[in-house]
Amino acid sequence: MDTPNxxxxxxxxxxxFRVRNKExxxxxxxxxxxxxxxxxxxxxxxxxxxxxxTKTFTGMLxxxxxxxxxxxxxxxxxxxxxxxxxxxETIRGAKISTVFQDPMTSxxxxxRIGIQITxxxxxxxxxxSAEAKKIALNLMERVGIKNAEQRFTDYPFQYSGGMRQxxxxxxxxACKPRxxxxxxxxxxxxxxxxxxxxxxxxxxxxxxxxxxxxITHDLGVxxxxxxxxAVMYAGQIVEYGTVRExxxxxxxxxxxxxxxxxxxxxxxxKPLYAIPGTPPTLFSDIKGDAxxxxxxxxxxxDFEEEPPFYQVSPTHFAKTWLLDPRAPQAEPPxxxxxxxxxxxxxTKQTSEAQQ
Amino acid sequence: xxxxxxxxxxxxxxQSLVSVFLVSTLTVFLVFSCIPRQLVFKGDQxxxxxxxxxxxxxxxxxxxxxxxxxxxxxxxKEYAQSIYGNDSDQVSTALQSGSSFxxxxxxELQAKRYTVEAQPVTGYLYAYKDIPTxxxxxxxxxxxxxxxxxxxxxxxxxxxxxxxxxxxxxWSGMPALAASGTLYKYQIWIDGSFPFLHQNIIHLYMGRSYxxxxxxxxxxxxxxxxxxxxRREVTTKVGGQEVTFYTSIDEHxxxxxxxxDRLDKNKFEDNYADGNNIYQxxxxxxxxxxxxxxxxxxxxxxxxxxxxxxxxRKDKMFDKVTMGYIVFISSIPTLLYIALFARFxxxxxxxxxxxxxxxxxxxxxxxxxxxxxxxxxxxxEALWIRRYMVDQMNADYVxxxxxxxxxxxxxxxxxxxxxxxxxxxxxxxxxxxxxxAGALITESFYAVPGMGKMFPSSISDYNNAMIIALTFIFTFxxxxxxxxxxxxxxxxxxxxxxxxxxxxR
Ligand SMILES: Nc1ncnc2c1ncn2[C@@H]1O[C@H](COP(=O)(O)OP(=O)(O)O)[C@@H](O)[C@H]1O
Ligand SMILES: [Mg+2]
Numbered sequence: 001m002d003t004p005n006x007x008x009x010x011x012x013x014x015x016x017f018r019v020r021n022k023e024x025x026x027x028x029x030x031x032x033x034x035x036x037x038x039x040x041x042x043x044x045x046x047x048x049x050x051x052x053x054t055k056t057f058t059g060m061l062x063x064x065x066x067x068x069x070x071x072x073x074x075x076x077x078x079x080x081x082x083x084x085x086x087x088x089e090t091i092r093g094a095k096i097s098t099v100f101q102d103p104m105t106s107x108x109x110x111x112r113i114g115i116q117i118t119x120x121x122x123x124x125x126x127x128x129s130a131e132a133k134k135i136a137l138n139l140m141e142r143v144g145i146k147n148a149e150q151r152f153t154d155y156p157f158q159y160s161g162g163m164r165q166x167x168x169x170x171x172x173x174a175c176k177p178r179x180x181x182x183x184x185x186x187x188x189x190x191x192x193x194x195x196x197x198x199x200x201x202x203x204x205x206x207x208x209x210x211x212x213x214x215i216t217h218d219l220g221v222x223x224x225x226x227x228x229x230a231v232m233y234a235g236q237i238v239e240y241g242t243v244r245e246x247x248x249x250x251x252x253x254x255x256x257x258x259x260x261x262x263x264x265x266x267x268x269x270k271p272l273y274a275i276p277g278t279p280p281t282l283f284s285d286i287k288g289d290a291x292x293x294x295x296x297x298x299x300x301x302d303f304e305e306e307p308p309f310y311q312v313s314p315t316h317f318a319k320t321w322l323l324d325p326r327a328p329q330a331e332p333p334x335x336x337x338x339x340x341x342x343x344x345x346x347t348k349q350t351s352e353a354q355q
Numbered sequence: 356x357x358x359x360x361x362x363x364x365x366x367x368x369x370q371s372l373v374s375v376f377l378v379s380t381l382t383v384f385l386v387f388s389c390i391p392r393q394l395v396f397k398g399d400q401x402x403x404x405x406x407x408x409x410x411x412x413x414x415x416x417x418x419x420x421x422x423x424x425x426x427x428x429x430x431x432k433e434y435a436q437s438i439y440g441n442d443s444d445q446v447s448t449a450l451q452s453g454s455s456f457x458x459x460x461x462x463e464l465q466a467k468r469y470t471v472e473a474q475p476v477t478g479y480l481y482a483y484k485d486i487p488t489x490x491x492x493x494x495x496x497x498x499x500x501x502x503x504x505x506x507x508x509x510x511x512x513x514x515x516x517x518x519x520x521x522x523x524x525x526w527s528g529m530p531a532l533a534a535s536g537t538l539y540k541y542q543i544w545i546d547g548s549f550p551f552l553h554q555n556i557i558h559l560y561m562g563r564s565y566x567x568x569x570x571x572x573x574x575x576x577x578x579x580x581x582x583x584x585x586r587r588e589v590t591t592k593v594g595g596q597e598v599t600f601y602t603s604i605d606e607h608x609x610x611x612x613x614x615x616d617r618l619d620k621n622k623f624e625d626n627y628a629d630g631n632n633i634y635q636x637x638x639x640x641x642x643x644x645x646x647x648x649x650x651x652x653x654x655x656x657x658x659x660x661x662x663x664x665x666x667x668r669k670d671k672m673f674d675k676v677t678m679g680y681i682v683f684i685s686s687i688p689t690l691l692y693i694a695l696f697a698r699f700x701x702x703x704x705x706x707x708x709x710x711x712x713x714x715x716x717x718x719x720x721x722x723x724x725x726x727x728x729x730x731x732x733x734x735x736e737a738l739w740i741r742r743y744m745v746d747q748m749n750a751d752y753v754x755x756x757x758x759x760x761x762x763x764x765x766x767x768x769x770x771x772x773x774x775x776x777x778x779x780x781x782x783x784x785x786x787x788x789x790x791x792a793g794a795l796i797t798e799s800f801y802a803v804p805g806m807g808k809m810f811p812s813s814i815s816d817y818n819n820a821m822i823i824a825l826t827f828i829f830t831f832x833x834x835x836x837x838x839x840x841x842x843x844x845x846x847x848x849x850x851x852x853x854x855x856x857x858x859x860r
Contacts, residue, residue, distance in 0.1 A: 060758055085762035093760025100758075105751035110774050110849060119769070120759040155849045171759060 004035035007178060007211050008057065013070035015052055015061065015235075024282045026052045026065070028235040034179070039205065039212040041222040041243075043258065044232030047279060050215045053232070054181045056080075057213075058096050059088045075178075094124040097172035099165075101184040106168045107156040114152035117171050124175045139170040143200060162193035169200065176208060183215045198225055219258050223247060228315070231255050234279050234290035241316030248343025250336060251310075251318035253297045260335040273335070289321070297322060297330045360852075364842060371838045378830040379823070383495050386819050388488045392425045398816040399566040409475040417483055423565060423819065424491050429469070430481045431460050452478065495823075501558045505536035508611045513626065526589045526606045540609040540627035553607065561827065562820030567813075573824040580634025580641075581804055582715060587633075593624050604630040636715035636804070640828075643798065643805035647790050649725045654732025654786055659779065661733070662740030663772060669745065677737055684734035689796055693727045697800070700726070710803040724801040728793045732786050739782055743775035780844050787836035791829050 015027035026049045034040055042050045055061050056072060059082055072079040074091070082088050100106050107116055117139060118132040127135070133152070140148035143166040156164055165185060172180055182201065186194035202225065205212055214225050222229055223243060230240040231254065239252040250256055260273040277294035280286055289295070292302040299321050301307075310323035322330050332340075396402050396416065405412040414430070421428040432450060439445040449456035460480050461471045469482035486494075505518035518536030525531045531544035539555035546553065561573050568576040584603035591598060600622060612619065612629035619628040637645065665677040684692060700723045701708040713720045747753065748771055756766045791807075798807030806825055813821035845852050 058758055060754070085764075089760060089762070091760075093758060098755075098758040100751060100755055102751055106755040108752045108756065108770050108774065110777060111770070112849075119761070123760055123765075157850055168755065171755075175760075 004038065006033045007036040008034040008072065008074045010053075010056075010072045011070055013053070013056065013072065014068040015049075015056060015065060016068045017062070017065040019064065019283075022283055025068075026235050026282060027056070028286070029070075030235075030237055031070075032230065032237060032240075034211060034213065035228075036211055037209060038227045039202075039214055039225055041214045041216060041226035041229045042232055043216055043219050043222055043229060045275075045279060046217050048232040049235040050217075050232055051183055054098070054183065054213055054215060057179070057181065058092045058098060059083075060092070060098070093120055093172075093177075094175045095177050096179045096181065097175070097177040098181040098183060099168050099172045099185045102188045104161055104164065104188065107164055109156050112153050112155060113159065113167055117167070117174060120171055120174050135174070136170075139174055140167070142204070143167070143170045143173075144196075145170075161189055162196065165189060165193075165197055166200065169197075169204070173204060173208060173210075177210055179211045179213065180205075181213045181215070184217065185214075186221070187216070187218075194221075201225070220262055220264065231258065234286065235282060236290065236319070238291065238320070239318040241312065241318075244343065244346075245313060245316040248339050248346070249312070249316075250332075250339075251312055251316075251323055252291075252320045253295045253322065253330075254291045255318075256297075256332050256336050257294075259339060260333045262335065273333075289319075299327060360842075360845065363845065367838050367841055371834045374834045375827070375831055378834075379827050380492065382826045382830075383492050383823055384488065386822055387424075387491045387495075390817055390819060392420050392423075395419070395423060395565065395817045395819065397566075398818075401566075401569075410477055410479075413474055414481070417481065419565065420483075422563065424486060424494060424562070426483045426485050427469075428481065428483045429464070431456070431479050434460055434464075434482075450479065495562070498560050498562075501560045503534075503537045503539055503542065503556050503558070505534055507538050508536055510611070510613050510626075512613060516626070526591055531607075535625065538610055540611075540625070541607045544607055546607075555607070561824040564818055564821055567816055567818060567821075573818075573820045575631070576821070577639045577806060577809070577824060577828070579631060579638050580636055581638060582634050582636030584632040585635045591622075593620075593622065598622065603632045603634075605633045606630060639804060639806045639809055642715060642803060643794055643807055646721060646725050646728060646798075646803065646805065647794055649721070650728035650732065650793075651786060651790050653725065653729040654736055654790070655783075657729070658733040658736025659740050659776075662737035663744060663775075665737065666741045666744035666748070666775075667767065669748075674741075677741070681734045681738050684730055685738075689731065689793070690800070692730060693797060693800055696727050696730065697723055708801065710801045715804070724797050724803050727801070728790060728797045731793055732789055735789065736779070736782070736786065740775055740779055743778050744771055747771040747774050777844070777848050780840060780847055783843070784833070784836040784840040788833045791832060 010030060010032045013027050013030045013032075014025065017024045017026055030053060032053075042053070044050055052061070052065070056067055057074070057079065059079065061067070067080050070080065074096070077091075079091070082091070107113070114133065114136055117136040118129060121127060121132040121135050122129060125132075137148045137152060140151070145151055145163065145166060151159075156167075159167065169185075180201075185201070186197050189197065198221070201212065204210075212225075214222075216222060226243050228240065228242055229246040230237045231246065231252065232238065233254050239246065239250065239255050246255060247259070250259060257273075257275045261275065263272060275294060280290050280293070287306075288304050289298070289302040289307055292298040295302065301321050307319050307321045307324075309317045309319045311317055312323070321327055396419070399419075402412065402415060405415055417426070417428040420426050432446065435446045435449040435456060436443075439449070448454065457480060460482070464471050464482040467484070469484045471480055471482045473480050505520065508516065510516060516536055520532060520534045520542065523531055523533045525541065525544055525546075527546070529545050532542045533540050534542050537555075542556050543552070543554045545551060559574055563569075564571050564573045564576045571579075586601050586603045589600060589602055589606075598621065602622070608631040609623075609627040610629040611626050613626070615623070615626060615628055622628070636642075661673075661677050665674040668674050697708040700706045706719055706723050707713050708723060710720050710724060753766055753770060756770055757763070761769070794805065794807030795810055796807075797803070798805045799811055802808065806828065809821065810825045810829075812818075813825065
């Protein structure tokens with residue numbers, strides 16, 4: 001693989017919220033490069049800051065939140081400097097689009113579907129409405145709505161959940177954005193629909209060539225959609241690498257815990273693994289490794305000093321003291337061992353196939 | 356109207372009529388069964404004057420009760436006249452003391468379940484029989500709709516009365532359909548006042564007013580002008596001659612008059628000479644509607660505007676002031692804030708704080724009553740729209756619309772305000788009903804001669820027919836408002852209109 005283009009680059013990002021005169025730090029010094037054309041999955045328990053992180057890319061933080069530190073460079077432009085809607089106009093919905101979790105509520109229930117699509121086309125491309133309608137109908141067909149012409153004047157409640165999410169995707173892609181952020185786009189849908197929507201996004205990505213950030217709390221989905229994975233915990237990225245690296249050779253105990261809780265790996269008769277304890281409060285400073293109190297592999301230093309990122313491979317990094325040369329060898333949980341085994345087989349098969 | 360709506364609208368009209376019917380029946384029944392007949396004389400001046408003439412006093416009471424429908428009443432003299440004819444000598448013979456007619460009267464009327472009593476001084480007998488409440492309710496309905504037709508007038512002294520319809524022009528030269536033999540001369544006519552096409556063919560009759568506006572049908576009391584009569588010059592033809600005179604008579608109310616005097620004959624060609632006056636001031640109904648509709652428009656206009664702005668500036672100064680106003684209005688008694696507002700209006704703005712000071716002709720008279728009536732509505736509408744807006748602002752679709760790249764302003768006006776206005780349509784009937792209820796207070800407070808002032812006073816005067824008629828009107832307006840609200844919602848809310856469409860199939 002030749003060195004990919006970086007389309008968006010966040011550096012040392014800190015996001016804080018004011019809540020009743022107290023300050024909450026939702027994002028703690030995150031740095032992240034997004035490569036053109038890739039699908040990056042961001043996984044982590046809910047509350048870990050996935051949504052907040054991507055909101056900073058479109059300036060959609062609520063009014064009580066602010067970027068306290070860091071920079072976000074997109075196409076040579078410093079996004080953290082943009083303040084007003086006017087300044088965001090050329091980016092939000094035009095170059096970076098977002099698809100939210102709940103298709104049932106993402107559309108205005110009282111406006112016709114067609115208008116909700118053409119609205120964004122007219123806004124960004126400054127086209128007359130007849131032409132906007134043509135584009136919209138085309139989009140509707142592209143996302144798999146049959147009888148688009150007829151359904152153009154329907155209201156959202158006349159659409160099923162899956163259909164609505166298709167419309168939401170159509171709206172998000174209406175202006176051919178460079179980056180599509182999918183914030184848990186299938187969580188509210190049932191499994192078969194989920195698969196269809198994931199397929200759709202993948203096909204559209206091939207066709208339009210946008211870059212996808214795929215947010216999920218479900219590691220299971222990740223394997224099917226992503227090229228790379230970033231694992232988030234308590235406002236930080238704790239490990240990132242290619243899908244293979246994260247699934248078959250995870251290094252951070254938190255990633256281990258996530259893999260152990262995958263239902264597909266659960267042994268029969270044994271209850272599903274759940275990570276004990278709760279994430280730390282974000283209101284106070286976190287000392288050491290945020291995951292330490294819930295981590296049975298935690299070392300003494302985990303409670304005192306925050307670990308740095310250790311490089312595992314040119315694409316794989318993990319933020320855990322376990323990778324320090326001085327650390328004792330830790331025995332990962334069974335699930336991780338199973339995955340490692342699979343990974344090894346997989347590699348063998350592919351290399352054999354190549355030969 | 357879209358086809359699918361027809362069935363729905365018809366169904367709702369039917370439901371509305373049934374509601375009006377049920378409420379009126381209940382009111383009529385309650386008024387008839389709960390107000391003891393002794394109470395109705397409370398406001399009657401006439402009766403006081405008769406206090407030292409016991410016979411007439413007694414007779415007056417019974418005649419009043421009869422006319423109000425409480426009982427059937429008959430005197431010995433009337434009974435004798437019904438047997439022997441009006442002017443027969445036998446009548447006076449029968450009434451002489453010691454006459455056997457006394458025994459006959461007592462026996463025959465007691466047989467008909469009447470109570471027979473003697474007058475205190477003359478000893479003449481009279482008989483009465485209470486009418487059961489249910490019968491009175493039925494009679495109220497039986498008399499409710501009065502249809503005029505060319506065979507209505509029966510005047511023995513005028514056997515040649517022509518019967519039939521003809522086209523004519525009224526005094527102002529407008530075309531009209533008139534008739535002879537009917538009670539009213541003009542049956543259908545056009546003029547410049549709402550609703551422009553008028554008719555006399557069907558009249559609602561809800562009893563007569565008593566003791567105030569004694570003897571006039573209550574609906575006329577409510578609907579006729581007030582204040583000083585308005586005279587104008589009229590030119591018309593009598594017996595081929597053109598005559599010109601000044602009159603305050605409203606020709607459209609002309610009714611058959613059996614005995615014409617000379618003055619009548621100078622003005623009228625036929626027996627239709629008994630008309631109501633035109634007055635300078637609007638009727639009770641007119642005044643109340645003017646004030647009510649203006650205040651409703653103000654409530655919605657001002658209330659919705661400040662509610663929207665408050666939601667836009669949530670937690671800022673404007674919002675806090677608005678919320679303060681809403682809390683103030685809803686926490687202190689209506690009468691108190693109206694009184695405060697009236698003082699303010701009088702001292703600071705120099706407006707009259709009683710309607711009659713400047714009268715119905717002066718625009719200034721209406722300002723304080725109208726504003727006072729809308730104070731509560733403004734608070735209500737502002738509160739609701741602000742609430743709906745804040746709800747909408749936190750909705751996911753707003754987040755998504757923003758992420759599409761729409762500015763705050765675009766999202767606000769294209770999505771949020773529009774969506775928040777739809778539930779507001781639901782609140783319009785409540786606003787109308789609130790205005791009706793508020794009118795009872797404001798009109799009494801400012802002495803506005805409207806229905807809102809009439810209502811409480813008719814209750815304290817035991818003006819039964821008036822209570823019933825006003826309840827009927829208020830119910831009708833409320834039910835109509837609810838009906839309109841439902842239809843409007845069906846039109847503006849696609850979710851409901853589609854459900855209705857399905858239902859209609
Ligand atoms: N507007 C806000 N005000 C205060 N706290 C917020 C706000 N938005 C998010 N947070 C907090 O930031 C943290 C991260 O939230 P989020 O990014 O939504 O998590 P998730 O990973 O589930 O998407 C949570 O603790 C959440 O409570
Ligand atoms: Mg989230």
